[in-house]
Amino acid sequence: MSLPELDPSSATLADNKKAEVFLSSAGAKSLSLKEMKTIAKRLRRHIITMTGKAGSGHPGGSLSAVEIITALYFKLLRHKPSDPQWAERDRFILSKGHAAPLLYAALAECGYFPVDELSTLRQLDSRLQGHTDRTLTPGVEMSAGALGQGLSFAIGIALAGRLNSQKYRVYVLMGDGECDEGQVWEGAMAAAHFKLDNLVAIVDNNGLQIDGWNRDVMNLDPFSEKWRAFGWRVIEVDGHDLSQLIDAFKQAKQVKGQPTVIIAHTIKGKGVSFMENKADFHGKAPNAAEVEIALKELE
Amino acid sequence: MPQEISLRETYGKTLVELGKENPDIVVLDADLSRSTMTQFFASEFPHRFFDCGIAEQNMVGIAAGLAASGKIPFASTFAVFAPGRCFDQIRMSIAQPRLNVKLVSTHGGISVGEDGTSHQSVEDLALICSLPGFTVIVPADAIETVQALRVAAASYGPFYIRICRPKMPLVYSEDYRFNLGKAVAMRQGKDVTVIAIGIIVAAALEAAVNLEQKGIDCRVLNMPTLKPIDEAAIIKAAAETGAIVTAEEHLEHGGLGSVVARVLARHHPVPIEFIAIKDTYAKSGKPAELLQRYGLTAKDIEQAVQAVVKKKG
Numbered sequence: 001m002s003l004p005e006l007d008p009s010s011a012t013l014a015d016n017k018k019a020e021v022f023l024s025s026a027g028a029k030s031l032s033l034k035e036m037k038t039i040a041k042r043l044r045r046h047i048i049t050m051t052g053k054a055g056s057g058h059p060g061g062s063l064s065a066v067e068i069i070t071a072l073y074f075k076l077l078r079h080k081p082s083d084p085q086w087a088e089r090d091r092f093i094l095s096k097g098h099a100a101p102l103l104y105a106a107l108a109e110c111g112y113f114p115v116d117e118l119s120t121l122r123q124l125d126s127r128l129q130g131h132t133d134r135t136l137t138p139g140v141e142m143s144a145g146a147l148g149q150g151l152s153f154a155i156g157i158a159l160a161g162r163l164n165s166q167k168y169r170v171y172v173l174m175g176d177g178e179c180d181e182g183q184v185w186e187g188a189m190a191a192a193h194f195k196l197d198n199l200v201a202i203v204d205n206n207g208l209q210i211d212g213w214n215r216d217v218m219n220l221d222p223f224s225e226k227w228r229a230f231g232w233r234v235i236e237v238d239g240h241d242l243s244q245l246i247d248a249f250k251q252a253k254q255v256k257g258q259p260t261v262i263i264a265h266t267i268k269g270k271g272v273s274f275m276e277n278k279a280d281f282h283g284k285a286p287n288a289a290e291v292e293i294a295l296k297e298l299e
Numbered sequence: 300m301p302q303e304i305s306l307r308e309t310y311g312k313t314l315v316e317l318g319k320e321n322p323d324i325v326v327l328d329a330d331l332s333r334s335t336m337t338q339f340f341a342s343e344f345p346h347r348f349f350d351c352g353i354a355e356q357n358m359v360g361i362a363a364g365l366a367a368s369g370k371i372p373f374a375s376t377f378a379v380f381a382p383g384r385c386f387d388q389i390r391m392s393i394a395q396p397r398l399n400v401k402l403v404s405t406h407g408g409i410s411v412g413e414d415g416t417s418h419q420s421v422e423d424l425a426l427i428c429s430l431p432g433f434t435v436i437v438p439a440d441a442i443e444t445v446q447a448l449r450v451a452a453a454s455y456g457p458f459y460i461r462i463c464r465p466k467m468p469l470v471y472s473e474d475y476r477f478n479l480g481k482a483v484a485m486r487q488g489k490d491v492t493v494i495a496i497g498i499i500v501a502a503a504l505e506a507a508v509n510l511e512q513k514g515i516d517c518r519v520l521n522m523p524t525l526k527p528i529d530e531a532a533i534i535k536a537a538a539e540t541g542a543i544v545t546a547e548e549h550l551e552h553g554g555l556g557s558v559v560a561r562v563l564a565r566h567h568p569v570p571i572e573f574i575a576i577k578d579t580y581a582k583s584g585k586p587a588e589l590l591q592r593y594g595l596t597a598k599d600i601e602q603a604v605q606a607v608v609k610k611k612g
Contacts, residue, residue, distance in 0.1 A: 134367075134396045141367070146391040152357045153392055156364020156372075159349065163325070163370070183388070186357035194349070 031074055036242050039109065040070045044271045045298050046105035046118055052291035054122040057130065060281040061175060062102035064206040064239070064266040071245040072171060073106045081111040084138045090168050091157050093142050095150020096175040096204065097131040098283070103140065104128050112139035148181025150174060151201060155191050158199040169253070173202045177209030180218045185230065191259040192231025200252045201232075201261040204239065206268035208279045227261045239264025272297055301468040304441035307405050310462060311336025313448045314373060315343050324452065325365055327351055327374040329358045335375040335405045355384040359400075363392035366399045371452060377411075378404035378420035378461050382427050393457050394430040400458075401451045402427075407437070407461040408548030409576065409593060410498055415583035420461075421576050425553025427459045428526045434479070435526040436460045437547075439500035440470045443523055446477035454479065463498050463548070465586050470501050470521070480524045482532035488518030491608050492536035493600060495546040496522050496555050499574065502590075503546050506600035517604055525555060530562050537567040542607040546574035546600055548590075570610035572603040 031039075043066050051057035073079075077090045094103050101121060108115045113127070120126035127136045131145025142153050154172035161168050178184060191199055203223075211217045220226070224234045233255045237244040245264065252260035268282070269275030272294040275286075286294055318324050318340055325347045332338040332350060341348040351358035355376055362372040374381070381404050382389050393400045409419045428435055434456060438444040444462060451458040470485065485500065486507050495503040500521045507517040518540055520532060537543055543563065545556040556573040563569060576593050590596055 143391055143396045146387050148356075149360050149388055149392050152360020152388070153364040153367070155357075156361040156366070157368050158364075159361065160365050160368030160370050163347065164368075183354075183356040183360065186352075186354035187360065190351060190354070190357055190361065193352075 033242055036070055036074055039074055040066050040242070041271075041298055042109065043070065043102060043105045045295060046108070047101045048272065048286060048291055048294045048298065050101045050105070050118050050121045051285040052288065053119055055285055056122060057101055057285050058098040058283050059101070059272075059285065060208070060268045060275060060278065061096060061204065061206065062099045063270045063272060063275065064268045065096075065099055065102055065173060065204045066270065067240045067242050067245055068173060068202055068204060068264055069102055069106045071242055071249065073110055075246055076249045077171070078168070079110075081107075081139065084112060088166060088168055091141055091154070091170045093150045093154045093157070093170065093172040094132055094140075094144055095142075095154075095172050096147065096178055097142075097144025099173070099204075100128070100130065100132045103132060104137070107137070107139040110139070113137070147175070147178040148183040151184055151187035151191070154199060154201070155187055155194065155196060158191070158196045159194060161198055162196075168198070170199045171202065172199070173204060175209075176203055176205045176207065176214055176220060176223070177217070179203065179220055179223075180209075188227065188230040188232065195257050196259045197256050199259040200249065201259065203261060203263050204266055205263050206266045208268045208277065208282065210279060210282050212279050224263055227263070231258055233258050233260040234263060235260060236263045236265065239266035240270055301470075303466040303468050305466045306438065306441055306444045306462040307334070307336045307464065309441040309444045310403060310405070310448065311339040313445050314340040317448065317452050318344050318347065321371065321452065323369060324371045324373065325349065327358050327362050327372055329353055329355045329376040329380065331376050334377070335403070337373075337375050355380045356388045359385045359388040360392050362400045363396070363398050366393075367396070371399055371401070373401045373403055375403045375405065377418060378407040378423040379418055382423055382459070383420065386426055389427075390430055394432050397432045397456055399455050401460065402458065403448070403460045403462065405462050406464045408463055408497065409581040409589045409595075410548060410586040411464050412586040412589065413583050416580045419581050421550045421581070422553070423461060424525060424547070424549045424555070425557070428553070428558065432457055433526060434458045434524070436524055437497040438462060438523055439497060439521050440467050442469060442471040442473065442475050443477055446475070447523065450477060450479050461497065465498075467498055468501050470504060477523065480527050480529060482529040483521040483523065484518070485521050486517070486519040488516040489540055490516045491542040491544065491604050492518040492520055492540045493544045493546055493604065494520045494522050494533065494536065494555065494559055496525060497548055499546040499548055499595060502595070502597040503600055505597035506604065509597065509601055510604055513605070515604060515608060522555060525558065528558050528562065530566065533559055533562045534567045537563055537569045541569050541611050543569060543571045544574060544600060544603045544607055545571070546595070548595055549575055551575035551577055570607045572607040574600055574603055
């Protein structure tokens with residue numbers, strides 16, 4: 001009996017030229033804050049266009065994490081879009097898999113696959129599934145969407161890196177609502193227990209989950225104290241301020257003997273006036289008229 | 300009496316051998332390393348052993364992450380907890396991406412004994428077989444356990460191996476060679492076939508000997524690979540013997556009996572009887588007492604065989 005061996009790297013890259021621009025330490029660091037802000041706006045426009053065309057999807061929690069993803073993919077991560085399986089790449093795990101539109105937009109802009117492909121989101125046979133699928137999409141590390149699983153997965157990758165004496169760092173992005181899941185705290189305990197200083201968790205702390213405000217649905221407070229009590233180094237930032245985010249990621253690199261969590265205070269739906277702080281747009285796509293207004297706001 | 304050997308101890312010792320042969324093999328446990336016997340590996344390779352504490356969901360996720368990074372993780376706990384406690388984690392972190400994780404769950408079935416319902420895994424095979432891409436193995440003795448573990452280590456993809464708590468008599472000789480996905484003819488016969496897995500294989504062989512005295516020539520097939528199932532062997536047995544009895548230490552719903560019935564219904568319908576736990580939970584008791592109470596002994600198999608033979612046309 002032969003079992004199929006999956007190799008996501010076999011996906012063809014149509015846009016390698018763009019890829020190398022953002023390659024790790026070299027090109028990426030030359031991007032100015034202004035250029036990064038331009039990229040952030042472009043990612044927001046992609047999110048609106050993609051979910052609008054698909055007629056479903058999760059714009060709210062995608063928009064809130066735009067600066068986090070921009071700082072990572074266009075500044076901090078060492079990665080090669082032309083070689084998604086590059087062994088030394090920093091790993092980014094999207095645990096809040098419903099923010100797939102954002103990750104796809106960033107991957108496309110980096111050159112992992114053509115930007116044109118973004119318009120296939122959620123369509124039958126698209127490589128861009130409603131929630132991330134590591135078997136289909138170049139650059140996607142984890143099949144996610146069932147909340148609470150990304151931190152554990154990231155711990156496994158971090159442990160493997162340590163066993164192999166590899167220098168890569170592991171980043172995992174979670175939602176704050178996602179932290180209702182018990183598995184997150186199992187992982188939080190384990191990452192500290194294993195002293196994983198090559199692991200950074202980021203919480204997109206937009207305050208909202210599907211049924212409303214976190215504090216009303218399931219209170220997480222005192223949130224940063226919880227992480228500290230679990231043995232993590234905690235850094236709190238304005239999650240829409242690229243400089244603060246970049247500084248926080250740099251600080252995290254200096255931390256030894258414990259994992260770091262960056263609690264990024266964000267606004268759900270950020271950048272689109274009628275989506276901001278609205279739980280409704282967690283899992284609802286904008287209609288045609290709303291797409292038009294949103295894109296105007298994001299010019 | 301044939302020699303009785305612990306499958307768990309065999310598992311623990313085999314892991315150490317595999318660990319010596321392949322540095323990519325790592326082992327995870329959820330605070331049960333003294334029971335699953337992963338403790339042998341932990342002593343030999345402390346840096347490649349991760350005790351995740353009593354947190355099976357996290358253990359499964361960590362195992363998936365290790366596999367995604369090229370390691371070959373063996374993750375162990377009791378069968379009632381994996382897949383039971385972490386089914387969605389197994390589904391999304393291992394099965395869907397077809398990661399190279401080997402779940403080896405001990406204490407399968409009701410032969411766990413005195414610990415009772417909470418520790419008796421009677422649904423695990425139904426759960427794990429429902430997941431696309433999983434290979435599922437239930438060894439019948441220590442010799443088969445070693446070989447199944449070796450095949451799992453050498454084959455890419457998610458595996459579930461279920462082993463039992465008590466020591467089991469050997470049903471194989473040392474020259475046995477396990478073939479993944481293939482049934483094993485344990486005994487020839489022309490009147491009826493008993494298809495068994497796990498600890499019930501020994502009972503099926505005992506039943507076949509007793510049935511011979513009653514004039515029934517009973518074939519016995521061991522089906523160590525529950526998924527993918529050896530359809531050809533089932534169809535051949537049905538065609539040649541005309542009646543089937545399945546026997547397993549699991550609920551009737553969703554285990555070996557269900558799988559065999561599906562194959563027969565589609566390809567070669569013949570009378571069939573099921574030796575399995577009916578729609579209920581078991582209780583505390585000695586393993587032998589429980590197997591008797593819930594109808595999983597050689598005597599039960601004999602009765603089922605006699606009943607099914609009467610239904611033959």
